[in-house]
């Protein structure tokens with residue numbers, strides 16, 4: 001009996017010990033998770049730095065927005081697009097970026113690839129990002145009748161809405177194709193009213209870096225075995241970025257007297273899949289932390305009047321400058337390097353020549 005009791009006690013002790021151990025382990029895991037989350041929040045929020053190496057230390061904020069989802073193909077196979085898209089998303093996650101991707105649903109309709117292309121959008125939601133509407137067919141409002149542009153908004157939200165509902169979300173942001181907001185003030189205002197009526201907030205941007213120009217040349221070089229040329233294009237892209245950022249920072253300072261929360265307009269393309277880590281590193285080095293689009297839009301700068309209607313897809317900084325009494329900037333963002341622009345134009349005309 002005593003021996004049996006002893007045995008029972010030992011067994012009991014082992015059970016208790018193992019329960020304690022499990023409890024301890026669970027507690028340890030929970031605490032580590034909490035600490036990890038706190039650390040993540042801290043690393044995402046600790047945004048102290050200087051602009052352009054100046055003496056003023058301040059926190060800069062930027063939202064990352066990515067257009068032309070599921071992916072700007074430039075002749076890439078669906079497998080290559082998937083690989084690039086995963087790389088882009090994994091890097092955004094690595095830097096704690098709450099990005100938004102703007103969808104052109106016409107790009108989903110490729111026979112035999114529909115599921116895979118919808119899967120690319122689902123990957124954004126699985127990665128904790130959100131999606132917005134970039135219009136079916138990517139139609140610029142400059143050359144599209146108002147009614148047609150409006151129906152492209154509704155036609156362009158069907159799959160996105162269905163997907164987002166599965167994540168308890170709904171599309172709420174619209175990005176103008178080519179950033180064309182309307183040829184006249186009347187069309188601009190009518191379209192904007194239409195967007196509001198359908199629950200959309202316009203997604204403006206204050207920084208763009210001609211990434212689509214570099215991407216066309218870069219993708220062509222990669223697909224034609226010109227790896228060293230592609231590297232040269234990528235290097236030029238990143239060196240242009242520094243000047244582009246400095247220009248937009250200066251412009252926002254000249255317009256508002258301080259650095260506003262910026263909204264960066266990038267595209268889902270090959271050059272960004274391969275450069276996003278460097279781009280985000282450089283933004284962090286300049287003192288930026290990453291915020292969501294809705295958070296960026298809380299900056300009062302985004303309530304400034306848009307003083308432009310016409311063919312050019314200019315950034316909001318220039319639209320506001322017109323709306324705020326024609327403020328003149330002392331600096332403008334640079335164009336891509338001349339050799340990049342020349343090669344881009346050559347490739348663009350080559351592609352036009354092969355169109356039926």
Ligand SMILES: [Zn+2]
Pocket residue numbers: 067068134138177178
């Ligand atoms: Zn676009």
